[in-house]
Amino acid sequence: MTDDTTVRPDSGPGAPVLAATGVVKRFPGVVALDDVDVDLRAGEVHTLLGENGAGKSTLASVLCGAYQPEVGTVFRHGRPVELRSPRDGLAHGIAMVHQHFRLVERFTVSENVVLGDPQLGRWLARGAIDDRVASVAETFGLPVDPRARIHDLSVGQRQRVEIVKALYRGADVLLLDDPTADLTPQETEALFVTVRAMTAAGKSVVFISHKLGEVVEISDRVTVMRGGVVTGQVARVDADRHELARLMVGRDIDLDAQQFAAGSPGSPCLIAKGVTVRDGEQTALDAIDLEVRAGEIVGVAGVSGNGQRELADVLAGVLAPTSGVVEVNGQPIRSARAARAAGVAYVPEERLGTGLAPSLTIGENLLLTRRRGALVSRSAARRDAREIIARFEVKAPGPDARCRVLSGGNAQKVLVARELAGDGQAPKVVVASAPTRGLDVGAIEQVRALLDDARRNGAGVLLISEDLDEVLAMADRIVVLYRGRISLEADRASADRGAIGRAMAGIA
Amino acid sequence: MNDNAWIIAIAASIGAAIPIALAAVGAILHERSGVLNLGVEGMMLIGAMAAFLAADAWGNVWLALVCGVLAGGALGLLHGVITISLRANQIVTGLALVIFGTGLAKFLGEPVNGLKRPVKIDPLEVAGLGDLPILGPVLFAQDVLVYASIALVVAVSLYIYRSRAGLALRAVGESPAAADAQGIAVSRVRYVHVLAGGLLAGAGGAYQALARAPSWNQEYTINGLGWIALTLVVFSNWRPGRALIGAVVFGFALRSQFTFQTEGIDFPPQVWLQMAPYLLTILVLIVTSSPGARRRLGAPAALGVPYSRDER
Numbered sequence: 001m002t003d004d005t006t007v008r009p010d011s012g013p014g015a016p017v018l019a020a021t022g023v024v025k026r027f028p029g030v031v032a033l034d035d036v037d038v039d040l041r042a043g044e045v046h047t048l049l050g051e052n053g054a055g056k057s058t059l060a061s062v063l064c065g066a067y068q069p070e071v072g073t074v075f076r077h078g079r080p081v082e083l084r085s086p087r088d089g090l091a092h093g094i095a096m097v098h099q100h101f102r103l104v105e106r107f108t109v110s111e112n113v114v115l116g117d118p119q120l121g122r123w124l125a126r127g128a129i130d131d132r133v134a135s136v137a138e139t140f141g142l143p144v145d146p147r148a149r150i151h152d153l154s155v156g157q158r159q160r161v162e163i164v165k166a167l168y169r170g171a172d173v174l175l176l177d178d179p180t181a182d183l184t185p186q187e188t189e190a191l192f193v194t195v196r197a198m199t200a201a202g203k204s205v206v207f208i209s210h211k212l213g214e215v216v217e218i219s220d221r222v223t224v225m226r227g228g229v230v231t232g233q234v235a236r237v238d239a240d241r242h243e244l245a246r247l248m249v250g251r252d253i254d255l256d257a258q259q260f261a262a263g264s265p266g267s268p269c270l271i272a273k274g275v276t277v278r279d280g281e282q283t284a285l286d287a288i289d290l291e292v293r294a295g296e297i298v299g300v301a302g303v304s305g306n307g308q309r310e311l312a313d314v315l316a317g318v319l320a321p322t323s324g325v326v327e328v329n330g331q332p333i334r335s336a337r338a339a340r341a342a343g344v345a346y347v348p349e350e351r352l353g354t355g356l357a358p359s360l361t362i363g364e365n366l367l368l369t370r371r372r373g374a375l376v377s378r379s380a381a382r383r384d385a386r387e388i389i390a391r392f393e394v395k396a397p398g399p400d401a402r403c404r405v406l407s408g409g410n411a412q413k414v415l416v417a418r419e420l421a422g423d424g425q426a427p428k429v430v431v432a433s434a435p436t437r438g439l440d441v442g443a444i445e446q447v448r449a450l451l452d453d454a455r456r457n458g459a460g461v462l463l464i465s466e467d468l469d470e471v472l473a474m475a476d477r478i479v480v481l482y483r484g485r486i487s488l489e490a491d492r493a494s495a496d497r498g499a500i501g502r503a504m505a506g507i508a
Numbered sequence: 509m510n511d512n513a514w515i516i517a518i519a520a521s522i523g524a525a526i527p528i529a530l531a532a533v534g535a536i537l538h539e540r541s542g543v544l545n546l547g548v549e550g551m552m553l554i555g556a557m558a559a560f561l562a563a564d565a566w567g568n569v570w571l572a573l574v575c576g577v578l579a580g581g582a583l584g585l586l587h588g589v590i591t592i593s594l595r596a597n598q599i600v601t602g603l604a605l606v607i608f609g610t611g612l613a614k615f616l617g618e619p620v621n622g623l624k625r626p627v628k629i630d631p632l633e634v635a636g637l638g639d640l641p642i643l644g645p646v647l648f649a650q651d652v653l654v655y656a657s658i659a660l661v662v663a664v665s666l667y668i669y670r671s672r673a674g675l676a677l678r679a680v681g682e683s684p685a686a687a688d689a690q691g692i693a694v695s696r697v698r699y700v701h702v703l704a705g706g707l708l709a710g711a712g713g714a715y716q717a718l719a720r721a722p723s724w725n726q727e728y729t730i731n732g733l734g735w736i737a738l739t740l741v742v743f744s745n746w747r748p749g750r751a752l753i754g755a756v757v758f759g760f761a762l763r764s765q766f767t768f769q770t771e772g773i774d775f776p777p778q779v780w781l782q783m784a785p786y787l788l789t790i791l792v793l794i795v796t797s798s799p800g801a802r803r804r805l806g807a808p809a810a811l812g813v814p815y816s817r818d819e820r
Contacts, residue, residue, distance in 0.1 A: 066689075066817065087691030102689040104682045105809065115679050116690030120672045165690070280800065 015078065017042050017204050018063060018094065018173050023072035025058055032058040033069070034228045040173065040206060043199050047207045047215050050225035050248055052438045053407065056208045057099070059225070060175045063206065064096035065089030087116075095166030096175040101158050103150045109133065109161050110146035113168050136168045140197050155303060156187035156505075163194065174198065175206040180214055182303055182466070185501035192218050210248070212241050224248050249441045260452050262492060263476050265293035269460040270315065270344075270429045275324035277310045277484075284310040286484040287324070292429065292460035297451065299475025300464040302504050304434075307484040308464045309349055312433040315339075315462060316346035318354075328429050340369065343428030345419040345454075347435050349464075351408065355415040358404035362389070362396060365403055366418050388417045392446055409439045413446065420450040430454050430461040436470060448474060468500065482506045517767040518760070519645040525752070525759030526657050527552070527712040527720065531737035532744070532751040533657075533664050534708025538584070540668065540746060541701035542681040542810040543591050544796065546602025547583070548709050549734025550609020555580035555713030557613040560724045564620055569627040569718055576714025577707050583609060584706015585699075592698045595814035599797070606734070614726045621726050629653060629719040653715055657752075664748045677701060681808030684815035694815050709734065732785020739788040742795055745806040 019039035025032045033055045040046050048056040061067040063074060065083030073080045076092050083089050086096070103112050110133040114120050120129075130146040137144050142160045150158060159179060166174050176195075180188045195205055195218060209215050215222060216239050224232045224247035232247040234240075270292040277285040285307045292298045302308060313319035315326055317339030326333040328342040339346070348354040356365045363381030370384065385399030392413040396406055403411055416435060420427065432451060436444040451474065455461050465471050471478055478495050480488040480503040488503035490496070531548050538545040559576030563569060587605055590596045629651045637648035668674040679687040680697045688694050713730060721729045736758055737751075744750035761776055768775045795801045796812070 085691070086689050087693075090691050096689070098689070102683065102686040104679050104686050106682055107679070111675060112686070115675060115687065116692045118691075122672055124670055124672060124675060169690075280804075 015042075016040060016075065017077060019075040019078075020059070020063060020069075021073055021075070023059065023062055023069045023074075025055075025062060025067055025069050031228050033062070036072070036225075036228070036230055038063075038223055038230070040204050042204055043202050044220040045195060045199055045205045045207050045218050047209060047219035047222045048225060049209060049212075049215050049222050049244060051210055051440050052409075053227075054225040054248075055228040056225055057177050058228075060096060060177055060206060060208055063089075063173075064094050064175050065092075066096065090116075090169050090171065093171050094173045094175070095169060095171035097159065097162040097166065097177060097179060099178040099181055101162055103158060103161060105149075105151040107150060108146065109144050109148050109150065109153075109164075112150060112161060113146075113165050117169065133164065133168060137164045140164075140167060140194060140201070142194060154505075155182045155305075156184070156190065159183070159187075159191065160194075167198075172203045173206070174203060175208070177208045178210075179207070180209065180211065184303060184505040185468070185497065186505055186507075188214065212244055212248075215239075215244065216241060226250055245441075260448070260474050263296040263455045265296035265476065266458065267294060268292065269294045269329050270462065271327045272315065273325050273327075275311075275314055275321045275326065277307075277314060277319065278322045284484050285314065285321070288484075288486060290462075290479065290486070292462050294428075294460050295455060295458050296476040297455050297461040297463050297474050299471035299478045300462065300481055301468055301471045301478055301500055302466070302481035304466050306481045308433065308481055310484075311481065312346070312348060312431050312462075312464055315429075315431045316344055316348070318346070318348075343425075345427035345430045345459075347416055347419050347430070347432040349433040351411050351415055352404060356403045356411055359402055361385070361400045361402055362394075362406075362414055363399045365414065369418060388414060388421070391421075392417055393442070409443045412436075412439055413443055416447050416450055420454055426457045427454060427459050430459050431464075432461065433464045434466060435463070436465070436467070468497070468504075472497070480504055513767055513770070515642055515645055517763050519649065520766075521760035521763040522646065522650060522654060522756060523759070524720065524762050525755035526654055527716040527733055528737045528740065528758055529657055529661065529752050529755035530712035530715065531709040531734060532740045532755060533661055533748050534705040534712070535737060535741045536668075536744075536746050536748055536751060537664065537677075537701045537708070538705025539741060539811055540677050540681045540808055541698045542684060542808050542813065542815070543588075543698055543702050544598040544602055544812040545587070545702075545705055546599060546738065546792070546796075547587055547605025547609065548705075548738050549730065549732070550606040551580045551583045551706050551709035552713035552716070552734045552737075553609045553613040553730045554583050555710030556717035556721075556729050557617045557713075557724075557726075558710070559714035560620060560625065560717045560729075561616065563625060563627050563718060564623065567627055569629055572627065572718055573629070573711070573714050576717065577710045580710015580713060581703055581707040584703050584709070587706065588699045588702040591814065592695055592702065595816060598812045598814070599793075617724060617726050620724050622723060624723045625718065625721070627718070629715070651719060653719065661748045661752045668748070678808070681810055684810055684813075685817075688815075688817060698815075709737075712737070732788075735785040735789045735792065738792050742792055742805060742807075746808065 016039035021037045023033050023036045036059060038059065048059060050056050058067060062069050065086050065088045068084060074083055081092060110130045113133045114129050133146040142164055144157060144160050144164060179191060183191060199205060207218060219236050222234050222239055222244065223230055224244060226248060268291045272288055272290040275285055275288040300308060310319060314321050317333045317336040328344055331342045333339045333342060352358045363385040366384045367376050367381045382399040388394060389396055394410045394413050396410060436447050439447065451461055451463065463474060472495060476492055478490050479486050480500055482503060483506060487506060488500060531552055535545045535548050555576040558579030559572045562575035563572035583605065587601065590601045591598050631649050631651045637644060668677065676687065676692045676697055680692060680694050684694045716733060717724065717729055740751045740754040744754055765776055765778060765781055
């Protein structure tokens with residue numbers, strides 16, 4: 001190529017393979033995307049960075065055809081295209097890997113991969129299909145067994161199947177929605193190797209994340225979003241973590257401030273001995289021995305689904321173990337009522353439904369655990385609700401707002417405040433499951449400060465979190481849960497990220 | 509009791525199994541798409557009534573059969589609109605369909621209630637093989653729908669497990685979101701199979717009216733066959749071959765009563781047979797609403813859950 005002017009702007013190297021301009025998408029009560037522009041070039045990793053609710057996933061859904069924008073146009077190789085469904089997206093070579101995988105659990109890997117392939121013959125030739133799927137997987141260095149059933153695979157393996165699905169259908173644009181959320185550090189590294197192999201082969205990747213470290217590592221360009229609008233775009237060479245964080249949250253934040261002083265542990269206040277939970281043939285917890293002392297935070301790390309939910313429920317008395325005992329300050333815990341009486345505060349993983357009653361007001365939800373007595377005082381409930389709304393900057397229409405109208409973060413603030421910032425009676429034991437998941441940075445700081453306060457007031461805190469950084473920043477001791485067993489136990493001082501990551505993946 | 513009576517009973521139990529088998533295979537296709545079908549009983553009744561009325565009006569048994577099939581299909585389509593497009597609760601609409609089908613069949617069938625059927629489906633004589641001892645009456649002296657139904661069961665099994673369309677059907681029933689993401693038109697797949705469920709339930713009802721029941725009786729012509737079919741769907745683990753075997757067992761139980769009765773023996777006790785549809789209804793409702801039982805029995809994972817792409 002000698003003359004630059006012969007290169008058409010929409011087909012030359014570096015020109016966008018996929019773009020969207022002026023995209024507006026509304027959901028009932030929310031503007032998810034407000035006049036958003038984005039473009040993707042061949043062979044690049046373009047990251048959409050933002051907090052939960054910033055509109056990243058919605059934008060990706062528009063780009064793959066799952067959502068139709070109300071206003072705005074999607075361009076493929078410079079030409080406007082109308083994507084009415086994921087089928088249209090696939091026909092244009094655009095595939096999305098959803099955060100919650102779209103896999104049929106009872107099917108084999110290759111059945112999932114060939115599903116919906118228009119080139120597939122009328123009758124299934126299993127041997128030939130398995131061979132073809134295996135060869136596509138090998139091309140990109142993605143080891144999967146085509147005959148394995150999805151329900152037998154780990155999260156990392158399932159994600160590989162999702163990527164193989166996209167590659168099998170000939171996609172050259174892959175949208176990865178928060179792909180590292182459920183991965184161990186090692187699995188994340190493996191994913192990045194695959195991503196680089198794909199871009200080296202000329203494919204383009206849209207990477208959606210809210211983890212700054214990863215974003216700086218993998219991206220060629222970063223588009224930052226907040227509240228449905230684009231707040232900035234930077235190339236990797238310019239990417240500065242503090243600048244990205246500022247664009248993401250809308251104000252300056254100190255990334256390193258979130259370190260907490262170690263506690264001064266006293267005597268054990270929460271003891272679990274040989275706790276086993278079985279559901280049918282599934283063993284959710286297998287003879288767990290655990291001790292939390294007063295004035296310390298024990299962090300439970302691990303990929304979700306390895307028994308965390310059951311462990312939290314058992315310790316809070318909500319779930320009766322198949323065998324084993326739980327004691328709080330010598331009192332056996334056999335019911336949620338007994339746990340409450342012994343001073344256990346519980347922040348469950350499921351905020352609405354388990355933590356808060358969605359159809360009750362904020363005040364009524366506070367009453368559930370506060371101000372015991374035969375008669376309830378509505379005015380006192382409102383007063384409590386107003387105080388919490390003001391103190392934790394809860395975005396709510398008022399103390400009589402029903403909890404179901406609150407966003408996830410605001411509901412969590414109400415829940416944590418009810419459990420931890422009670423009226424005088426400080427909790428003796430706190431069981432908190434994923435307490436900061438999906439919260440914005442400000443709310444995360446408040447929730448962590450409350451947990452830290454509880455520790456300093458002498459409570460034994462069990463912090464179950466998928467966010468390894470959070471566990472490392474807060475916990476005095478760390479245990480790793482893998483397939484219902486404790487696969488590693490370490491003090492904060494001796495905690496090693498690599499070892500924890502391997503323990504999370506079950507590699508001894 | 510002589511051997512002959514038993515051979516006749518076995519031969520007849522296969523015939524008695526056909527209405528149940530047709531409805532069960534239809535319900536398997538229907539439910540494999542993820543749409544619960546508690547309305548089988550209503551669809552069978554409508555099919556039977558339409559077939560009987562058509563036979564009464566035109567005197568042609570095949571035309572009557574087609575009318576029964578189409579009437580069942582119409583009810584299936586209605587069920588599809590309510591559950592797929594309007595996304596209504598599938599337990600409630602299924603039960604409503606039974607009430608609606610029963611009421612409509614009674615209302616429209618009132619003028620012919622108690623009438624003897626004007627025409628019937630006759631057994632074939634397969635090139636004299638029907639005269640063979642034992643095997644003859646059992647295997648070679650059935651009517652054409654018996655053979656067609658057995659062929660249908662084989663065809664539907666191949667379709668579900670070996671064809672591309674069957675793969676899409678199973679995917680839609682297990683995980684509509686996964687199917688949708690792969691470009692499968694979830695609603696279309698569901699409509700087609702809900703319609704198939706209605707057509708086959710209508711066929712089962714029509715066969716019962718035209719080949720089994722000697723006269724139209726709004727209380728007794730169908731009387732719980734739909735619920736038996738649904739029970740078979742559940743306990744066959746949504747597999748057509750097993751449902752057919754189950755249907756023959758039920759057919760045999762229904763016929764044995766008859767055979768024993770001529771000897772003055774009440775076995776299986778009539779009171780139990782009469783209770784069966786109601787007991788089975790309760791059993792089906794308990795099983796289909798218990799997550800643990802559903803998982804163990806291999807129910808389609810998305811059974812009973814309406815699908816909407818925009819849900820957040």
